[in-house]
Amino acid sequence: MLIANGLYKNFGGKPALADVSFHVKRGEIYGLLGHNGAGKSTSLGIILGMVMPDQGDVTIDGISVLKNRSKALRKVGAIFEAPAFYEYLSGWDNLKILMSYSGGFDSEAAGKVIERVGLTKRVHSKVRTYSHGMRQRLALAQALLPEPEVLLLDEPTDGLDPEGIKWFRDFILNLRDERGMTVLFNSHLLAEVELMCDRVAILREGKRVFEGSVSGLQDDTPVFEVDLAPWDSACELVKSAGGEILTSGRISLPHAADPAVIVEALVRTGIRVRAFSPVRRSLEDLYMEILNGAPSPN
Amino acid sequence: MLFFQQLRGELRKLFARPRTWMGYGAFIAMEAVILAVYKLERSQRYMKGMLERNGLEFGTYYSSLTITFTIMLLSMFLLGSIYFALVAGDIVAKENEDGNLRLVFARPISRLRLLLIKYTAVSLYTFSFVFFVGVSGYAMAVAAVGWEGGLFVMEPKMKVFAAYPEWWDGASRLAMAAGGIGLSMITLSSIAFMFSCFKIKPAAATIITLTILFVDMILQGFPFFKPYESYFITWRMSAWVFMLEQNISWPKIIESYAFLLGLNISLFTLGWLSFQTRDFKT
Numbered sequence: 001m002l003i004a005n006g007l008y009k010n011f012g013g014k015p016a017l018a019d020v021s022f023h024v025k026r027g028e029i030y031g032l033l034g035h036n037g038a039g040k041s042t043s044l045g046i047i048l049g050m051v052m053p054d055q056g057d058v059t060i061d062g063i064s065v066l067k068n069r070s071k072a073l074r075k076v077g078a079i080f081e082a083p084a085f086y087e088y089l090s091g092w093d094n095l096k097i098l099m100s101y102s103g104g105f106d107s108e109a110a111g112k113v114i115e116r117v118g119l120t121k122r123v124h125s126k127v128r129t130y131s132h133g134m135r136q137r138l139a140l141a142q143a144l145l146p147e148p149e150v151l152l153l154d155e156p157t158d159g160l161d162p163e164g165i166k167w168f169r170d171f172i173l174n175l176r177d178e179r180g181m182t183v184l185f186n187s188h189l190l191a192e193v194e195l196m197c198d199r200v201a202i203l204r205e206g207k208r209v210f211e212g213s214v215s216g217l218q219d220d221t222p223v224f225e226v227d228l229a230p231w232d233s234a235c236e237l238v239k240s241a242g243g244e245i246l247t248s249g250r251i252s253l254p255h256a257a258d259p260a261v262i263v264e265a266l267v268r269t270g271i272r273v274r275a276f277s278p279v280r281r282s283l284e285d286l287y288m289e290i291l292n293g294a295p296s297p298n
Numbered sequence: 299m300l301f302f303q304q305l306r307g308e309l310r311k312l313f314a315r316p317r318t319w320m321g322y323g324a325f326i327a328m329e330a331v332i333l334a335v336y337k338l339e340r341s342q343r344y345m346k347g348m349l350e351r352n353g354l355e356f357g358t359y360y361s362s363l364t365i366t367f368t369i370m371l372l373s374m375f376l377l378g379s380i381y382f383a384l385v386a387g388d389i390v391a392k393e394n395e396d397g398n399l400r401l402v403f404a405r406p407i408s409r410l411r412l413l414l415i416k417y418t419a420v421s422l423y424t425f426s427f428v429f430f431v432g433v434s435g436y437a438m439a440v441a442a443v444g445w446e447g448g449l450f451v452m453e454p455k456m457k458v459f460a461a462y463p464e465w466w467d468g469a470s471r472l473a474m475a476a477g478g479i480g481l482s483m484i485t486l487s488s489i490a491f492m493f494s495c496f497k498i499k500p501a502a503a504t505i506i507t508l509t510i511l512f513v514d515m516i517l518q519g520f521p522f523f524k525p526y527e528s529y530f531i532t533w534r535m536s537a538w539v540f541m542l543e544q545n546i547s548w549p550k551i552i553e554s555y556a557f558l559l560g561l562n563i564s565l566f567t568l569g570w571l572s573f574q575t576r577d578f579k580t
Contacts, residue, residue: 084401
């Protein structure tokens with residue numbers, strides 16, 4: 001549905017993107033992760049035609065953004081971290097103006113979307129009186145009004161309270177489930193990305209350093225948190241079973257190894273087993289490993 | 299049809315901003331001051347002397363039309379230019395500064411079309427504002443001296459001197475001249491608009507525009523530049539006064555407005571080229 005192909009971009013001679021490619025499938029929620037300055041926003045800018053790439057192209061449903069931006073963006077809605085509406089106008093007027101750029105304003109459709117995002121009571125108030133959460137709801141309304149097939153989310157939950165974040169997440173997941181919407185999700189909130197995304201790409205210094213499915217994170221080598229004594233003897237036994245010592249208190253075992261058998265062997269050799277529990281490898285662990293080359297310190 | 303919907307939205311934004319209305323308030327105040335000066339006995343005496351020296355009757359030409367002409371002559375370049383530069387300098391640069399353009403760029407609209415909408419809105423604002431000044435100035439003058447009387451025109455810089463004893467002749471000429479001022483002022487807005495399309499702050503766009511205008515006016519006043527006065531923007535912008543000449547010289551007027559039209563197109567194109575090739579980073 002959305003294909004970024006070999007994107008390169010330099011700002012003042014400094015590379016912002018170098019050969020970044022990704023493919024967001026129809027109905028998929030795809031996360032774009034990375035530090036500040038990793039190239040996430042530049043990628044999003046190129047997708048929306050705000051930034052011209054030095055090389056490469058983006059196609060949305062087969063239409064090139066570079067060659068035919070207007071046509072390509074007809075099926076796209078976007079939400080930004082701090083959506084800058086016209087403060088001196090009402091939410092309703094903002095929607096009218098923004099929709100005039102998307103082929104026209106339909107007040108009936110707008111009413112339905114506003115009701116869906118829960119902004120009916122305040123839509124005729126000036127935007128300057130809105131809270132951050134209300135602005136995000138209005139941002140969602142403006143993004144959904146053109147009935148997009150692709151939704152681009154740039155740090156949409158930043159600054160929201162936990163309740164707002166959950167509401168937003170559920171809303172997006174519903175959109176995907178009900179309408180099969182394709183979503184590109186750019187966020188720093190790794191837990192959110194993990195809860196929402198099917199696949200993720202990690203960018204570092206303008207390069208894509210990882211792409212994979214979120215569920216696939218658990219398919220890697222099983223990791224266990226252990227408290228064993230004496231530690232040296234335990235390490236020898238773990239190694240002889242094909243395992244690896246990651247840190248003091250953390251080991252990994254090969255897929256074939258049965259943890260129960262290892263625990264039994266440890267006990268049998270007189271090693272005290274105070275703790276032996278599997279560690280769920282989070283996206284944060286993976287992120288930290290990739291970006292820092294080391295596991296997250298927890 | 300969609301263009302008009304987009305234009306309506308642009309005008310809605312323009313007129314919802316307090317600074318757009320500042321000009322209206324300032325002009326009403328300025329008109330009141332000019333009227334108050336006109337009502338002073340000393341200025342009436344001065345005007346009477348000037349009219350009688352030219353063989354004209356004070357009773358006929360001390361009128362609402364003459365006062366309206368004076369208001370438009372005095373206020374447009376000095377005060378009007380500030381507000382036109384302010385509004386046109388803001389129209390793109392302010393939206394970029396505030397981040398509104400990000401939301402607009404998420405829409406399937408081309409940059410050229412967006413600029414055309416904004417430029418049309420600014421031009422309409424400029425043109426209609428001139429008529430507002432004319433109509434409000436006339437209404438206030440009528441309240442002060444009555445509606446009757448002719449029109450007396452004296453503009454030494456452009457060497458225009460005319461007198462219309464009949465109200466209808468004077469009013470129709472003044473209305474035509476107001477249209478000319480409106481067209482002239484679009485050039486000023488075009489300069490500010492072009493700078494607004496550049497990667498600069500809105501205030502910078504306004505200040506640079508006013509600088510260009512005032513430098514142009516000052517240089518034009520130097521005797522050395524007298525043979526070249528027709529190359530100055532402000533001289534061309536003053537061509538509206540020719541519409542008040544007893545015998546209108548259309549070739550002279552058309553030449554000036556063709557010059558301004560060409561300039562406007564060039565300014566828009568330069569602004570568009572800058573806007574089109576810029577990256578708008580999120």
